[in-house]
Amino acid sequence: MKFMDIGEVAARSGIAPSALRYYEQAGLISSVARHGLRRQFSPEVLLQLTLISMGKSAGFSLEEIAGMFGRNGTPDLPRAVLHRKADAIDRQIQELTALRDTLRHVADCPAPSHMECPTFRRLVETAARRAAKPTRTGRPKPRSAPR
Amino acid sequence: MKFMDIGEVAARSGIAPSALRYYEQAGLISSVARHGLRRQFSPEVLLQLTLISMGKSAGFSLEEIAGMFGRNGTPDLPRAVLHRKADAIDRQIQELTALRDTLRHVADCPAPSHMECPTFRRLVETAARRAAKPTRTGRPKPRSAPR
DNA sequence: GTGCCACTTCAAGTCGACTTGAGGTCAAGC
DNA sequence: GCTTGACCTCAAGTCGACTTGAAGTGGCAC
Numbered sequence: 001m002k003f004m005d006i007g008e009v010a011a012r013s014g015i016a017p018s019a020l021r022y023y024e025q026a027g028l029i030s031s032v033a034r035h036g037l038r039r040q041f042s043p044e045v046l047l048q049l050t051l052i053s054m055g056k057s058a059g060f061s062l063e064e065i066a067g068m069f070g071r072n073g074t075p076d077l078p079r080a081v082l083h084r085k086a087d088a089i090d091r092q093i094q095e096l097t098a099l100r101d102t103l104r105h106v107a108d109c110p111a112p113s114h115m116e117c118p119t120f121r122r123l124v125e126t127a128a129r130r131a132a133k134p135t136r137t138g139r140p141k142p143r144s145a146p147r
Numbered sequence: 148m149k150f151m152d153i154g155e156v157a158a159r160s161g162i163a164p165s166a167l168r169y170y171e172q173a174g175l176i177s178s179v180a181r182h183g184l185r186r187q188f189s190p191e192v193l194l195q196l197t198l199i200s201m202g203k204s205a206g207f208s209l210e211e212i213a214g215m216f217g218r219n220g221t222p223d224l225p226r227a228v229l230h231r232k233a234d235a236i237d238r239q240i241q242e243l244t245a246l247r248d249t250l251r252h253v254a255d256c257p258a259p260s261h262m263e264c265p266t267f268r269r270l271v272e273t274a275a276r277r278a279a280k281p282t283r284t285g286r287p288k289p290r291s292a293p294r
Numbered sequence: 295g296t297g298c299c300a301c302t303t304c305a306a307g308t309c310g311a312c313t314t315g316a317g318g319t320c321a322a323g324c
Numbered sequence: 325g326c327t328t329g330a331c332c333t334c335a336a337g338t339c340g341a342c343t344t345g346a347a348g349t350g351g352c353a354c
Contacts, residue, residue: 007330017331018313026311036320037332044262050275054246057239059206061310068250082254089247092204093240099201100236103215107229115191128197154300164301165343173341183350184302208340 003032003040013049028052028066058089091130098127150179150187160196175199175213205236238277245274 031039055065102123111117178186202212249270258264
């Protein structure tokens with residue numbers, strides 16, 4: 001029965017209390033009880049928060065994450081949907097790989113202007129072709145600087 | 148000398164004219180001339196826009212992207228910085244891979260509650276441990292829904 | 295030469311994901 | 325029993341990345 005109040009969850013997860021309240025309101029996590037006014041969280045929530053962080057860094061919105069992992073943190077979607085999400089992530093990994101390779105290439109390529117380097121153009125054009133594939137399910141998103 | 152005006156760039160790149168003006172203002176792209184009031188873009192810009200899209204889907208902010216690829220689209224950063232960016236992307240690929248594997252696991256695992264499945268917990272905890280590594284350079288970011 | 299329409303600028307609005315601030319509550323230690 | 329400090333709620337603010345709207349401009353087809 002060792003429950004944590006929001007400050008401890010924040011300390012253990014590295015997520016601000018205000019964000020945790022926001023997540024609760026959004027239905028991503030839930031507190032198991034109150035001690036006076038204070039929310040009490042079960043240790044379980046830390047695992048859920050890890051899942052949420054993973055989803056966020058994958059570029060999913062909180063709404064999408066809520067869709068993947070129900071309020072209790074365990075996904076209750078049809079297998080097919082989950083596999084489609086996984087496929088979307090695979091495509092994103094492809095894109096990231098292309099970007100990483102492009103970056104490493106330009107770091108090492110001695111050509112004066114990369115725009116004229118055939119290897120560079122090939123890397124970018126290949127990425128463009130892949131991105132043009134009309135298989136968009138999970139999508140790229142902006143980031144906001146952590147404050 | 149075949150320059151394009153903004154509508155054509157938008158059509159070819161799939162990026163809205165308003166966004167292209169915003170990018171120009173942010174110093175991510177530049178028009179080569181004006182035809183009356185109208186901006187004229189060189190075909191080069193399409194490659195730059197691909198680079199920008201890649202960066203965005205990697206979770207970089209426009210400012211970071213502007214830092215990676217100068218106004219002319221070719222990076223002019225020290226090699227070390229570029230390699231560090233690439234390393235950050237590598238870490239993100241790791242995270243995405245973990246999330247994908249977790250998703251595929253829950254799709255196929257017959258356990259009634261994933262929270263009690265040891266494989267599930269191991270996957271998530273491994274990801275948590277990796278995320279806890281204090282090697283943060285490139286960071287995860289939220290996404291806004293495409294409209 | 296006139297009308298159309300794709301462009302232009304600039305200010306304001308929107309959206310997601312939080313944070314901040316004001317004002318309030320309450321359990322625990324003294 | 326009183327203070328303290330960690331929590332509470334609710335409204336408003338912020339930030340990045342755009343979009344929208346109003347009002348104007350100018351090349352080109354007719």
